[in-house]
Amino acid sequence: MSSANAPQMSKSLWRHALDSLKKDRYAMIALAVVLLYTLIALLSSIGVLGANWSQEVGASYAAPDMNNIFGTDIFGRSVLEKTIKGTEVAMSVGLVVALIAIAIGVVVGAIAGYFGGLIDELIVWFYTTFSSIPGIMLLVAITLIMGKGIIAVYLALGLTSWVQLARLIRGEVIKHKDREYVQAASAIGSSHFRKLFIHIIPNVMHIVIINFSLQFQFAIKSEVILSYLGLGVQGQPSWGTMIDDAKLELARGVWWQLAAATFAMFGVVLAFNILGDALRDALDPKLKGK
Amino acid sequence: MNIYSYTFRRLLYVIPVVLGVSLIIFVLFNLVAGDPTAILLGKHASASQMAELRHELGLDRPWLAQYFDVVRSAFTFDFGRSWSTKQEIFEMIKAGAIPSLTLSFPAFFLSTVLAIIVSLFVSFYRGGVVDRLVVFVCVALMSISSLAYILFGQWFLAYYLGLFEISGYESGFPYFIPYVLLPIIIWMVLSVGPDVRFYRTVVLDEIYQDYVRTARSKGLSERVILFKHVLKNAMIPIITYVLIKIPFLILGALLLESFFSIPGLGSITLNAINGSDFPVIKAMTILSSIAYILFSVFTDVMYCLVDPRVRLK
Numbered sequence: 001m002s003s004a005n006a007p008q009m010s011k012s013l014w015r016h017a018l019d020s021l022k023k024d025r026y027a028m029i030a031l032a033v034v035l036l037y038t039l040i041a042l043l044s045s046i047g048v049l050g051a052n053w054s055q056e057v058g059a060s061y062a063a064p065d066m067n068n069i070f071g072t073d074i075f076g077r078s079v080l081e082k083t084i085k086g087t088e089v090a091m092s093v094g095l096v097v098a099l100i101a102i103a104i105g106v107v108v109g110a111i112a113g114y115f116g117g118l119i120d121e122l123i124v125w126f127y128t129t130f131s132s133i134p135g136i137m138l139l140v141a142i143t144l145i146m147g148k149g150i151i152a153v154y155l156a157l158g159l160t161s162w163v164q165l166a167r168l169i170r171g172e173v174i175k176h177k178d179r180e181y182v183q184a185a186s187a188i189g190s191s192h193f194r195k196l197f198i199h200i201i202p203n204v205m206h207i208v209i210i211n212f213s214l215q216f217q218f219a220i221k222s223e224v225i226l227s228y229l230g231l232g233v234q235g236q237p238s239w240g241t242m243i244d245d246a247k248l249e250l251a252r253g254v255w256w257q258l259a260a261a262t263f264a265m266f267g268v269v270l271a272f273n274i275l276g277d278a279l280r281d282a283l284d285p286k287l288k289g290k
Numbered sequence: 291m292n293i294y295s296y297t298f299r300r301l302l303y304v305i306p307v308v309l310g311v312s313l314i315i316f317v318l319f320n321l322v323a324g325d326p327t328a329i330l331l332g333k334h335a336s337a338s339q340m341a342e343l344r345h346e347l348g349l350d351r352p353w354l355a356q357y358f359d360v361v362r363s364a365f366t367f368d369f370g371r372s373w374s375t376k377q378e379i380f381e382m383i384k385a386g387a388i389p390s391l392t393l394s395f396p397a398f399f400l401s402t403v404l405a406i407i408v409s410l411f412v413s414f415y416r417g418g419v420v421d422r423l424v425v426f427v428c429v430a431l432m433s434i435s436s437l438a439y440i441l442f443g444q445w446f447l448a449y450y451l452g453l454f455e456i457s458g459y460e461s462g463f464p465y466f467i468p469y470v471l472l473p474i475i476i477w478m479v480l481s482v483g484p485d486v487r488f489y490r491t492v493v494l495d496e497i498y499q500d501y502v503r504t505a506r507s508k509g510l511s512e513r514v515i516l517f518k519h520v521l522k523n524a525m526i527p528i529i530t531y532v533l534i535k536i537p538f539l540i541l542g543a544l545l546l547e548s549f550f551s552i553p554g555l556g557s558i559t560l561n562a563i564n565g566s567d568f569p570v571i572k573a574m575t576i577l578s579s580i581a582y583i584l585f586s587v588f589t590d591v592m593y594c595l596v597d598p599r600v601r602l603k
Contacts, residue, residue, distance in 0.1 A: 125306055125307070128307055132307060137574070140563050141318035144318075224436075224438075225437065243437050243438055244437065247441055255445075265433075266433050266434055
């Protein structure tokens, strides 16, 4: 983020953050895990991996063996293939939901904090109201309106998880809006839009990045709850539907579908959690060393 | 401004928020959620049947009147009758509250106490192996789906090992205890991760304050500092964190109640969701929203009372 033509007296916040992240061994492993999952999701979406998930490869509910290391499901489909295919859903849900939540949260929070007054009162009233409604009720209402499917999952989760970020951004923008660099921008005749989105937002971007990794893993976990409510992804395997299927399978001793989906999810959610903590330590100097 | 007028002003703010909650509920469930009569009567309903049911349910009345109904129910708690069971919703809620509380209250209390003790313990060894290990275990616990815990607990601990009741409920003390034991344990496992992480940060925030250094330089033992000085000051954020979670106990633990067949508010809500029982969904939404708003006012007022540094404006 540091501009190349300015004299570099000291390292920027971003440079510092990058350096301390590079030294954090766990954060680097977590990043590698996230990249690996992303690669699997991409390969699955172009049909290189997990393309045969719908084919019958063995008996119904065959236990894990040499041919199918994760066993098979009720239709004799490979649980391994389904888990790989499910990565695609999980990663896309995480990414899209995080992007929707961040877009709404940043714009709403920034406008409230920057303009203040009546606009601020209205926005704060709106998100106070919105956040006092239990999330699950909003999820249900949105899927009632949208119908079922992956688009409904994106929107239901994205539209319900922006309030936290909006609050943080509002508070941060209030702190920044009277600082000298913003006054300087006013002095050379910058518009409100320019001051807010070109000058102030880049300075609060670290909050967005920390929030991104939290939203990402939260969305992956929430997809399971939506599947349990019968509002999840249809016609394509997802970790949520695999875990949900287990409620009928466990009594028959079929544990492998639950285990495979839970472990796959555990890996990526844990990686995002570790990465999120590392990013917070690196980008929020107030919390350094805690 | 004194504390009374502050409380009064905060309470006044409840009104626009309740009006807003009613508006969102009305827009979602009365305007855009689609025609509930189509869901209730099934695919083969005739137009006249649907019109009749719409009239019966009051869905043909003007929008303003329907919105006013939602607002009124928020103040009178008269939510009408359930579409599926035809029971008075208020009676359903009264009947469901006790089973929910027999699960959520002990679970919440025990998990909070456990989390505070663990966080004080790891703060004592901050930066060491124990601290890092506990933090890692917390993050790992948080990375597993809550549904997976419930499924595994019910199958392995209750069904396979036979240590607990698989599901069901009996009302009255002490008969309910065997039925809520396993749900309470799963609740504790689910909440210990985020709770310990939060309380640990709170305690560490205090440990680097000047008064702790002073206490240490006076020669006080680390244990006295931690339990007498640090805990007292850390109580402020801890109380806030605990209070703001109480309203969520009202909805109960939706998943836990439904898996273990505990006839509480969570089960009522989930049944209503599965059966598109809009009046019940609306009632539960309004009730939990009001509880949330009132508790956030209560939390703010408490915050001012316990921390003289907070200035009222």
